[in-house]
Amino acid sequence: MSTLTCPECAAEIMLESGTEVGEIIVCSDCGVDLEVTALDPAAIQLAPMEQEDWGE
């Protein structure tokens, strides 16, 4: 398990085992979407903004 810092609100973020690169996680403190960009070492960044043609 890795501990990171939310780039938006500086809250502590724990990556659970089984987390994958490309996965979107939500900061439980500020609610921002974060994208997991690497696992070794772990890294997260603000997820790209939703695009107009995104959906189901």
Added chain:
Amino acid sequence: MIRVGFLYTRLRVEEKYLLEELEGRPEVKVTRIPDGELCFDIAQKPAEVDVLFERSISYSRGLYISRIFEAHSIPVINSSLVAERCGDKYVTSQLMVQNGIPTPRVVMAFDEESALAAIETVGYPCVLKPVVGSWGRLLAKVDNRYTAESFIEHKASLGINHQIFYVQEYINKPGRDIRAFVIGDEPICAIYRSSESWITNTARGGVATNCPINDEIADLCRRAARAVGGGLLALDLFETENGFTINEINHTMEFRNSITTTGVNIPQKMVDYVIEKENLFIEKMS
């Protein structure tokens, strides 16, 4: 061994379930294909896979990359044709109308003046929707001429795609709509999506409960799924005084809120379908 290419924009909960299901099958080898990171020489086979499982959140990326794979004789689920038919609300509505499937009335217009005429033709209230878009984004309920003029003016400033005015009859729902899941052309389960808002998408806070599939829903789902080409589909139905009606059809459906609610293992059935279709394709080619 079946080599499955898994096309995705983001690994949502749904993609994780699907990958877990695919990677747990001994006869499947999965190649992950992130849709934004790669470039494609259209003269070259895009990947050494037997089938592409298209799960892009981006409609445009999913559509074009599907076409590239299909051009190299790699089947895609859902196919680019199904994506085109479901990804554009006008095309879906047109197919419903052509096939005699109940669907809310739609009037199209292509400039600001005719958009107002389209709205007045449908009558108040009506709904303005972008032809491409999802999750209930940029929907506008038009209650009167004043709001119609405002919405049209706002849409005019949003760019060329918003100059295609799709005006849909407003259906007075009983505080809920129905999301039915279809595999092939067979409905497997459905949920009610309830909300105090007229927008009932679970992405916008709609609450999911199980909806038993009766004969009328099943028949309508089969007909609508066939009309768009079948596949892995989620159909949105409205209940009206005159029976059920098809609102929209989604071709890269989200289902996280529907597995526990319905008790149906949706990702397992989706993966079964992908493998079954690929086996049929291999049989046909041999």
